[in-house]
Amino acid sequence: MRTLYTEQQIAERVDEMARQMAEDLPKDFLLAPVLTGAFIFAADLLRALYKYGSDPYVDFVQLSSYAGARSSSGVVTLLKDFSVDVEGKTVLLLDDVLDTGRSLHFGKGMVEDRGAAEVKTCVFVKKLTGHAEDIHCDYIGFEANADDFLVGYGMDDGGRMRGVPLLGAVN
Numbered sequence: 001m002r003t004l005y006t007e008q009q010i011a012e013r014v015d016e017m018a019r020q021m022a023e024d025l026p027k028d029f030l031l032a033p034v035l036t037g038a039f040i041f042a043a044d045l046l047r048a049l050y051k052y053g054s055d056p057y058v059d060f061v062q063l064s065s066y067a068g069a070r071s072s073s074g075v076v077t078l079l080k081d082f083s084v085d086v087e088g089k090t091v092l093l094l095d096d097v098l099d100t101g102r103s104l105h106f107g108k109g110m111v112e113d114r115g116a117a118e119v120k121t122c123v124f125v126k127k128l129t130g131h132a133e134d135i136h137c138d139y140i141g142f143e144a145n146a147d148d149f150l151v152g153y154g155m156d157d158g159g160r161m162r163g164v165p166l167l168g169a170v171n
């Protein structure tokens with residue numbers, strides 16, 4: 001495994017992102033992490049947001065399209081729906097990685113269809129695949145090469161390595 005970004009670099013970037021979000025977003029926004037991968041990013045971001053005076057509601061959705069493989073099945077499956085009604089809310093959809101863009105596109109569509117007042121998107125790392133579906137991302141932590149398979153900070157390889165505290169790449 002190669003280190004792309006260290007724990008220290010990640011902590012600094014997450015802090016910066018939280019400061020920006022606290023400035024941009026309304027006080028009562030809904031933070032919506034996409035499980036499983038986003039849980040570590042969400043936990044760090046939420047605490048950094050609090051430091052900057054932002055205390056959002058939190059609700060999870062769970063999507064799956066890789067099923068342990070290193071390439072997308074092409075089909076996004078909803079494993080766990082939101083527990084709250086997103087109608088009328090400002091929702092920040094949060095994911096660990098943007099690769100083909102299918103997952104974020106699917107999640108954004110769900111929230112829009114349910115009448116959210118505003119949908120913002122955030123990814124910890126965007127892979128420069130060039131074929132990410134046409135999805136605008138409002139907040140991007142880091143960028144990575146398309147041919148790096150990313151691990152750590154919530155991202156898995158066959159279900160493992162989510163707990164690696166840095167952002168790594170395996171090829």
Ligand SMILES: O=P(O)(O)OC[C@H]1O[C@H](OP(=O)(O)OP(=O)(O)O)[C@H](O)[C@@H]1O
Binds near residue numbers: 102
């Ligand atoms: O841009 P995409 O090509 O859609 O890839 C990104 C998605 O892939 C991973 O989810 P995965 O389906 O592996 O489920 P997991 O979060 O449970 O690992 C990751 O957490 C993102 O949600």
Ligand code: HPA
Binds near residue numbers: 098
């Ligand atoms: O590079 C990746 N690593 C882990 N999970 C992923 N899901 C999409 N791309 C990736």
